[in-house]
Amino acid sequence: MWKSARRGAALLCAALLASACAGGEQASTGAQSQGKVTLSYGVWDATQQEAMQELAAEFTKTHPNVTVDVQLxxxxDYWTKLKAAVTGGAAPDVFWMNGPNFQLYASNGVIAPIEEQLDTSVYPKQLVDLYTYDGKLYGLPKDMDTVAVWYNKKLFDDAKVKYPADDWTWADFQEATAKLTDAKKGVYGIGATLTSFQEYQYNTIYQAGGxxxxxxxxxxxxxxxxxxxxxKFWTDLIAAKQSPDLKTMTDTATLQLxxxxxxxxxxxxxxDVAEFSKNDYTKDKVDVAPLPKGEKQATIIHGLANVVSAKTEHPAEALEFVKFLxxxxxxxxxxxxxIMPAYNGxxxxxxxxxxxxxxxxxxxxxxxxxxxxxxKNTAAWQEAELTHLTKAWTGELPVEQAATNLAAQMNELLAKE
Amino acid sequence: MTTPLTGTAESRPAAAAHQARRRRPRSEILWGYAFIAPTGLGLVIFYLWPVLQTAYFSFTEWGAFGGHTWTGLENYTRLLSDPEVGQAVLNTVLYTALGLLGIPLAIVFAALMNRPRLRGVGLYRTAFFLPVVTMPVAVAMLWRWLYNGDYGLVNQVLAVVGIDGPNWIADPATAMYALVVVGIWSSVGYNLIIFLAGMQGIPKELYEAASMDGAGPVRQFFRITLPMLSPTAFFVSIVSVIGSLQLFDLVFVMTGSGQAARANPAYSRLQTVVQLFYERAFVTDDRGYAAAIVIALLVLIAALTFVQFRLQRRWVHYA
Incomplete structure (x- = not known):
């Protein structure tokens, strides 16, 4: 019995040693291979993985010494994992960045500014500004998105409402919403979604001149x-029962409705093009119209950018890759x-x-x-937006009160940045 | 303690024998430690060390990408004045208390299943145990659909009898109870198995003697089964209280994961302490404060467990 126990322990030690060696080997090959460079490229969208791999392969064609490893x-988990990787010094060389997280990464020196003078006039100015911090550009826009109204032509036909015109206004929108709502059929004009400020509240805030x-x-x-x-644009719609209430929208997302x-x-x-073109119900029933005009015309523009880690071992190759992307x-x-690219034209x-x-x-x-x-810390006040405005959406607090409370907390958070 | 030096002549042989048993070969002791080393090391590295680190971090403030500064008791003073922490503790304690209702339920089911010559007992046991082996995330997703106010099965069944059911997990009035039902449903199988084992350990003679004295099955249950089962019930209540206080996955999935959960009107009634910890640690990058929250939870768990151990004298019978 002792013999076999000893043998077992010896085996265990051997196994541990072997695995330790294997780990060491892996680490050393990365550092040793000179001339040949492997860049890691962190992305989060599985539907774009194929496109990213194609781009990586295309880049290797012109830069034969560089191979790109797309890491999905x-x-x-993307941001949680990225933060942990940055803290542990293992961030990908190049990775996707979005607006809400950008300043946090730039202000902490996690991503490297692009020092080279590049022609940025080929991208929408709003996106170049989005990825500029302290006067320095940190990322090149990859794609872009704006918001518009997707409408169900069949429901418009059924209610005998004219399709939205390109120059329609808030009043036109409200009139159409009222006519389209049919309580008996359980049909609402619109769902005043609370969980996507990018598609809902931010747009009307800027349209109202706020x-x-x-x-x-x-x-x-x-x-x-x-x-x-x-x-109020939204809470009024809920109060008029032209939008489902928040409880219903919590149980069933407005996209599903x-x-x-x-x-x-x-x-x-x-x-949403990808979503609506695949869905059997929407693919031949919907169309697109601009957002209605309030005091101003406005829509939120956003887009992702490719950024270079400040700690990359291959800054020159990484920058080349970002420029190619x-x-x-x-x-x-x-x-x-x-995917709608950001490059003009x-x-x-x-x-x-x-x-x-x-x-x-x-x-x-x-x-x-x-x-x-x-x-700088967008996530902190985005949480506050939801916490406070939920009370306005349920009617627990008047909108003015909820918004004032939100402003107070947001100012407190901003002061700490 | 008796040692050979001070011992009398009479006690010597016994003491020597005792010594012989205690003094094992040195190598044997070493091997003993070697065998517990993997578990021991794992415990120290993956449990004890992080606990100590967390305790230390609870006195610091963190940047989003690591790096921390000592802030003393600041996190704890903030904790005491944070209404969200108070509400989360309240929610968690309420969930835990209501969750204890699952224990009598499990005892009753176990007693029913423990009857001799019960047909299809294997089927019942499997049916009750199935939720335990199902992933909590899958359980939560499923119940989320069942509870849907407009399309959920629960409300469709209620509609048959003419009741217009609420949006169970989006309505502040019902959300917590809906959650407790799921919690009990998914844990009753585990508790039931433990109670069954406990019941099968009760000597048959007790029941035979009781039936000779003319006690019926109900009386036998209350006079024999329940008292004899109290140590098992004590164990189950300790484990389930600790488990309930650490509730996270059910709420995380049922309210809609991520920040969007805050748009659930019932969120303030559902948010648990661990959920709040998660938000502070991983969403708003407030890791020092998050550490203080879990240390407070640790204290709460220790306190409640201590109270339970004190109370056991009143109701647990060790045969």
Whole structure:
């Protein structure tokens, strides 16, 4: 018995040693291979993985010594994992960045500014501004999205309502919503979604002439009367029962309600093309119209950017790769894959992919688009937005009160940044 | 303690024998430690060390990408004045208390299943145990659909009898109770198995004697089964209280994961302490404060467990 126990222990030790050796070997090959460079590229969207791999392969064609390893981390874990990787010094060389997280990464020196002078006039200015921090550009825009109204033509026909005109206003929208609501059939004009500020509240706030955060990022705009008007736009619809109440929208997402023919309109991003073209119900029943005009015309523009880790061992190659990803040939490949590229003039393939829809609407909207509001720690006040506005959406507090409370907490959070 | 030096002549042989038993060969002791080393090391590295680290971090403030500064008791003073913490503790304690109702339920089911010559007992046991082996996330997703206010099965069944059911998990008035039902449903199988084992350990003679004295099955249950089962019930209540206080996955999935959960009107009634910890640690990057929250939870768990151990004298019978 002792013998076998000893042998077992010896085996265990051997196994441990072997695995330790294997680990060491892996680490050393990465450092030793000179000339040959492997860049890691962190992304979160599984539907774009193929396109990213194609871009990586394309880059290797012109840079034979560089291979790119596309690393997919699903959205839910992406930021948590990235933060842990950054803390442990193991961030990917190049990775996707979005607006709400950008300033946090830039201000902490986690990503490297692009020192080289590049021609940024080929991208929408709002996106270049979005990824500029302290006067320095940190990322090249990869794709872009704007928001418009997706509407159900069948429900419009049934209610004998004219399809939205390109120059329609808040009043037109409210009139249509009222007519489209049919309590007996369980159909509502719109769902006043609370969980996507990018598609709902931010748009109406800027349309009403209000603002979410001051340009210097120091002050909340939620106590501005015009901002409150932009919020009331939605709560009024719930109060008039032209939108489902918050409980219903919590149980069933508005996207699902729209795809079940229970909502006549859905404010959605250009990214919804992929969703609505696959859904059997929506694919031949919906179309796109611009967001209605309030005091101003506005839509939220956002887009992802490719950024370089400040700690990368191959800064030159990483920057080359980011420049390639922001180039016209890369944009053309993206457009063919159903992703709206940020590079000006390359979106025609994206628009042409669905001639049945007026996708040009999303592009035309860029001219009056407002960048997604952000600050250094966007996540902190985005949580506050939900906490406080939930009370306005349920009617527990008047909108003015909830918005003022929100502004107070947001100002407190901004002061700590 | 008796040692050979001070011992009398008479006690010597016994003491020597005792010594012989205690003094094992040195190598044997070493091997003993070697065998517990993997578990011991794992415990120290993966449990004890993180606990100590967390305790330390609860006195610091963190940046989003690591790096921390000592802030003393600041996190704890903030904790005491944070209404969200108070509400989360209240929710968690309420869930735990209501969850204890699952224990009598499990005892009753176990007693029914413990009857001799019961047909299809294997089927019942499997049916009750199935939720235990199912992933909590899957359980939560499923119940989320069942509870859907407009399309859920629960409300469709209620509609048959003319009741217009609420949006169970989106309505502040019902959300907590809906959650407790799921919690009990998914744990009753585990408790039931433990109670069954406990019941089968009760000597048959007790029942035979009781039936000779004319006690019926109900009386036997209350006079024999329940008292003899109290040590098992004590164990189950300790384990389920600790488990309930650490509730996270059910709420996380049922309210809609991520920040969107806050748009659930019932969220403030559902948020548990661990959920709040998760939000502070991983959503708003407030890791020092998050550490303080879990240390407070540790204290709460220790306190409640201590109270339970004190109370056991009143109701647990060790045969």
């Amino acid at each position: 981390t699903p959205w839910l 603002y979410v955060i001051s340009p210097d990022g120091k002050k909340s705009g939620y106590d501005d009367p015009k901002t409150i008007t932009g919020l 729209f795809e079940a023919g229970k909502l006549a309109m859905y404010w959605g991003g250009s990214w 922001g180039s016209k040939p890369a944009a053309d490949i993206l457009g063919k894959k159903g 390359t979106q025609s393939a994206w628009v042409a992919a669905h001639p049945e829809w007026k996708l040009q609407t999303f592009l035309d909207a860029v001219s009056y688009a407002v960048p997604y509001p952000i600050s």
